[in-house]
Amino acid sequence: xxxxxxxxKLITSLALKKNRDVSSLFVAEGNKLVAxxxxxxxxxxxxxxxxxxxxxxxxxxxxxxAAVVAASKEExxxxxxxxxxxxxxxxxxxxxxxxxxxxxxxSLTLMLDTVQDPGNLGTIIRIADWFGIRNIICSKxxxxxxxxxxxQASMGAVGRVALHYCDLCAFxxxxxGKYPLFGTFLDGENIYGRSLPQEAIIVMGNEGNGISDAxxxxxxxxxxxxxxxxxxxxxxxxxxxxxxxxxxxxxxxRVIAV
Amino acid sequence: xxxxxxxxKLITSLALKKNRDVSSLFVAEGNKLVAxxxxxxxxxxxxxxxxxxxxxxxxxxxxxxAAVVAASKEExxxxxxxxxxxxxxxxxxxxxxxxxxxxxxxSLTLMLDTVQDPGNLGTIIRIADWFGIRNIICSKxxxxxxxxxxxQASMGAVGRVALHYCDLCAFxxxxxGKYPLFGTFLDGENIYGRSLPQEAIIVMGNEGNGISDAxxxxxxxxxxxxxxxxxxxxxxxxxxxxxxxxxxxxxxxRVIAV
Numbered sequence: 292x293x294x295x296x297x298x299x300k301l302i303t304s305l306a307l308k309k310n311r312d313v314s315s316l317f318v319a320e321g322n323k324l325v326a327x328x329x330x331x332x333x334x335x336x337x338x339x340x341x342x343x344x345x346x347x348x349x350x351x352x353x354x355x356x357a358a359v360v361a362a363s364k365e366e367x368x369x370x371x372x373x374x375x376x377x378x379x380x381x382x383x384x385x386x387x388x389x390x391x392x393x394x395x396x397x398s399l400t401l402m403l404d405t406v407q408d409p410g411n412l413g414t415i416i417r418i419a420d421w422f423g424i425r426n427i428i429c430s431k432x433x434x435x436x437x438x439x440x441x442x443q444a445s446m447g448a449v450g451r452v453a454l455h456y457c458d459l460c461a462f463x464x465x466x467x468g469k470y471p472l473f474g475t476f477l478d479g480e481n482i483y484g485r486s487l488p489q490e491a492i493i494v495m496g497n498e499g500n501g502i503s504d505a506x507x508x509x510x511x512x513x514x515x516x517x518x519x520x521x522x523x524x525x526x527x528x529x530x531x532x533x534x535x536x537x538x539x540x541x542x543x544x545r546v547i548a549v
Numbered sequence: 550x551x552x553x554x555x556x557x558k559l560i561t562s563l564a565l566k567k568n569r570d571v572s573s574l575f576v577a578e579g580n581k582l583v584a585x586x587x588x589x590x591x592x593x594x595x596x597x598x599x600x601x602x603x604x605x606x607x608x609x610x611x612x613x614x615a616a617v618v619a620a621s622k623e624e625x626x627x628x629x630x631x632x633x634x635x636x637x638x639x640x641x642x643x644x645x646x647x648x649x650x651x652x653x654x655x656s657l658t659l660m661l662d663t664v665q666d667p668g669n670l671g672t673i674i675r676i677a678d679w680f681g682i683r684n685i686i687c688s689k690x691x692x693x694x695x696x697x698x699x700x701q702a703s704m705g706a707v708g709r710v711a712l713h714y715c716d717l718c719a720f721x722x723x724x725x726g727k728y729p730l731f732g733t734f735l736d737g738e739n740i741y742g743r744s745l746p747q748e749a750i751i752v753m754g755n756e757g758n759g760i761s762d763a764x765x766x767x768x769x770x771x772x773x774x775x776x777x778x779x780x781x782x783x784x785x786x787x788x789x790x791x792x793x794x795x796x797x798x799x800x801x802x803r804v805i806a807v
Contacts, residue, residue: 410668418791420784423777448784483802519681519801526678526706529794533676536791537798543777544741544799 294338294366302338302370302380308435315385317437321377327447329354333384338362338370343378356381372439385437388453390426395470397490399424399542402472404459404506405432405497406531412436413444414532415495420448422539427454428462428492463509471511474502475534477527479515487542495535501528514538552596552624560596560628560638566693573643575695579635585705587612591642596620596628601636614639630697643695646711648684653728655748657682657800660730662717662764663690663755664789670694671702672790673753678706680797685712686720686750721767729769732760733792735785737773745800753793759786772796 304310305318316335319328322343334356337344341361344351351359367376394400401424406412412434419427434441436454445452463472474494475482494510496502502510516537518525529537562568563576574593577586580601592614595602599619602609609617626634652658659682664670670692677685692699694712703710721730732752733740752768754760760768774795776783787795 414788414791417784417788421776421787423781423783444788446784451783481805483805516798517801517805518679519805521805523681525681525709526675526704529679530672530675530790532788533672533790533794536787536794540774540795540798541802543775547739547741547775547777547779 294360294362294370298336298338298360299366299370301336302382303372305382306372306439308438311385311435311437316382317385317442318372318439319381319383319442320371320373320379320439321443322379324443324447325379325381326350328383328450329356329381331450332386334381335384336360336382337379338367338381339379340364340367373443388455390428390453390455392466394426395466395490395492398426399489399539400470400492401427401535401539402459402492402494403427403429403433404494404502405430405500406495407432407434408498409434409438409440410444411498411530411532412438413441413446415535416441416445416452416454417448418532418536418539419452420445422543424539425452427452428459429454429456430459431456460505460509463506468511472509473512473514473538474507474510475516475538476501476507476513477515479513481517482514482538482541483517485512485514487545489542489546491542493535493538493542495531495538498531552618552620552628556594556596556618557624557628559594560640561630563640564630564697566696569643569693569695574640575643575700576630576697577639577641577700578629578631578637578697579701580637582701582705583637583639584608586641586708587614587639589708590644592639593642594618594640595637596625596639597637598622598625605637631701646713648686648711648713648715650724652684653724653748653750656684657747657797658728658750659685659793659797660717660750660752661685661687661691662752662760663688663758664753665690665692666756667692667696667698668702669756669788669790670696671699671704671706673793674699674703674710674712675706676790676794676797677710678703680801682797683710685710686717687712687714688717689714718763718767721764726769730767731770731772731796732765732768733774733796734759734765734771735773737771739775740772740796740799741775743770743772745803747800747804749800751793751796751800753789753796756789
């Protein structure tokens, strides 16, 4: 059985958010990523080479995809959004994780104020996963977690970290000051010189504009990642994923037993 | 004077390394990046809108480009490699920084073992700049610093950090053990639990394969960036730019006065 035109059309249509929203489906590509995500999401369709299907019989049996189609390299190439398509494409079912406020209790949580680059968002999800951050609260203008580029850049971490999209200021106001909000600013306080709690929200801003003024007003703790040597001419800022990584690493360093 | 077909051809030709090598030229785009780089590199050509030229009269006078051409938005779009071209494209002269071993003395230096993604390399150059790392030693298979995507992602840091391409193993052997070589590995020693000197080489590996076996044998100090909580299922690794950021931040943290 070959991959039909309609199936190729379904896969390529999921590059667009409106189609993902209507169908509640998304796409993952590549041997490693698909193997990582299959146990974590319902599967509508696997399109793969005969070899991949033969090699992954047990996995397929255990996850029971709605359909498995043997596809030629040519068909996979037609359906793929990658420059170098591999042997498998999976159409998976989006997971709606109901967010509740007690997910914040005792935890570090990330909040993203309009991170727009899919590569940055995917990298940030991978960082969150590494540092045991299970929830990311995103402004509605943040890139979609099920954007294929986000899924690919997250390297499977989308299966272990939940993203919640909402109006950030309204969300923060609803918390009534229960959790401290940390953000990084060029005029913030040296992150290395102060205590960092393990129950907190870490806010990261947009690639070009940083944290919006309305949300910045609600930040309780302004941090600075100091450059080195102090006072020397340098880049004006760090990439948002890089700043997220250094900040999360420093929060966790405080409790990692050596 | 409009942008000629030949000038557009020159600009687009510089997307290829062989053309950059022959001409010793490279391209930078965008108002902020061009303004940052113009004082740092010789300039062969500026193609910009009338408005940009009017607004940047003083800058143009001070850097004395070989040619300044008023271009329509349409012409800039034809020459541009960006999805959303801005008002200016500059053709700049590559700078050959002669590398000498004493650049390593008293300094942190980065070594990249085949970082292939231009976005990753640009981000790493920006990280180096932030943390006062002035030299990066790259394997010959590492992405080219003057690749337009590297230049754009570095956000101007290419003007302050010098990249040197060579055979890494031969280079390291030539140092005869004078400098410690740090690398991150999943079975390394917790980075937070040991001393980190300010004169050292930090080695980062390829996106998929990490540090090559031959170079790994020459690493003197194997580090681990611990995940949190320990032992929990998580992403198998961090993105190479993210690992670079956390490692460099931790080295510098030790000497940043609080």
